[in-house]
Amino acid sequence: MNEIKLFCPATIANVSCGFDVLGLCLESVGDEMTITKTAEKGIRITEIIGAELPLETEKNVAGVAALSLIEALQPDCGFEISITKKIKAGSGIGSSAASAAGAVFGINQLLGNPLTNTELVYYAMQGEKLASGSAHADNVAPALLGGFTLVRSYDPLDVIAIKAPNELYATVIHPQIELKTKDARSVLRENISLKKATIQCGNIAGLISGLYTNDYDLIGRSLHDELVEPVRSILIPKFAELKAAAKEAGALGGGISGSGPSVFALSKGRENAEATAKAMKAVLEPIGVPFEVHVSGINAEGMKILHV
Numbered sequence: 001m002n003e004i005k006l007f008c009p010a011t012i013a014n015v016s017c018g019f020d021v022l023g024l025c026l027e028s029v030g031d032e033m034t035i036t037k038t039a040e041k042g043i044r045i046t047e048i049i050g051a052e053l054p055l056e057t058e059k060n061v062a063g064v065a066a067l068s069l070i071e072a073l074q075p076d077c078g079f080e081i082s083i084t085k086k087i088k089a090g091s092g093i094g095s096s097a098a099s100a101a102g103a104v105f106g107i108n109q110l111l112g113n114p115l116t117n118t119e120l121v122y123y124a125m126q127g128e129k130l131a132s133g134s135a136h137a138d139n140v141a142p143a144l145l146g147g148f149t150l151v152r153s154y155d156p157l158d159v160i161a162i163k164a165p166n167e168l169y170a171t172v173i174h175p176q177i178e179l180k181t182k183d184a185r186s187v188l189r190e191n192i193s194l195k196k197a198t199i200q201c202g203n204i205a206g207l208i209s210g211l212y213t214n215d216y217d218l219i220g221r222s223l224h225d226e227l228v229e230p231v232r233s234i235l236i237p238k239f240a241e242l243k244a245a246a247k248e249a250g251a252l253g254g255g256i257s258g259s260g261p262s263v264f265a266l267s268k269g270r271e272n273a274e275a276t277a278k279a280m281k282a283v284l285e286p287i288g289v290p291f292e293v294h295v296s297g298i299n300a301e302g303m304k305i306l307h308v
């Protein structure tokens with residue numbers, strides 16, 4: 001196998017209650033990436049279509065993730081990477097993660113899968129570190145493993161894959177304002193109260209339990225964030241109204257997607273997710289902020305091989 005073409009999925013990190021530890025993988029939104037083996041060693045980013053991003057390997061998230069992987073595996077060849085970006089940078093649905101995860105997944109495939117997808121998470125995180133200053137795994141893990149993922153621990157890294165209930169759908173609205181993950185992280189408080197920590201623990205455990213038992217109401221009740229949403233939501237136009245409109249339209253609940261500015265909601269069934277999209281659109285339309293809306297099932301597989 002000398003060349004591979006991939007669908008690199010978008011992801012929703014945090015999923016309200018799980019800052020830096022929970023994420024889910026989307027089915028219908030993602031980039032495309034082609035990786036080709038070369039005789040010349042090293043990593044070259046040959047083209048990026050659809051976004052203004054650096055081609056220099058050391059300045060590109062896919063490039064940095066790929067370099068960290070080849071440093072570990074020391075293959076006897078190099079790789080060229082071509083990326084077609086469809087996930088907008090800075091949207092809050094894992095644009096940098098899709099590139100970082102795609103690069104390490106594709107190279108691993110071309111080398112005959114010496115590592116598991118779970119083992120690849122660490123290398124993809126190095127791309128996230130370049131993009132945001134922090135090597136979080138809550139976007140790259142679901143992009144690589146599909147479904148929901150839980151980062152039980154960062155040190156040592158311990159990532160758990162969790163299957164999503166079949167009828168769970170996500171609605172994401174992306175108000176097109178600029179909000180960099182680095183900036184959205186810099187507003188967060190370092191310390192939290194025991195009371196807030198207790199509430200957050202209850203909701204994380206509730207969400208995980210709801211996912212395992214297909215209890216949609218419990219999933220909805222658990223989509224609550226005591227720690228991050230109160231601080232970040234002020235950066236997002238009409239956040240409270242978007243969340244309220246989603247619930248009123250039949251969504252189970254929702255919150256900020258990753259570090260924002262996208263807002264997500266989870267629903268039982270596509271019909272509810274479409275109604276939620278309509279209700280969220282109606283909130284943003286009158287204020288004149290351009291936006292994009294996605295309705296997607298949960299992607300159980302993660303990365304998809306389009307052809308080899």
Ligand code: HSE
Pocket residue numbers: 013014019020021136138139181184185258259
């Ligand atoms: N957990 C991260 C954050 C996700 O909220 O900053 C953003 O990529």
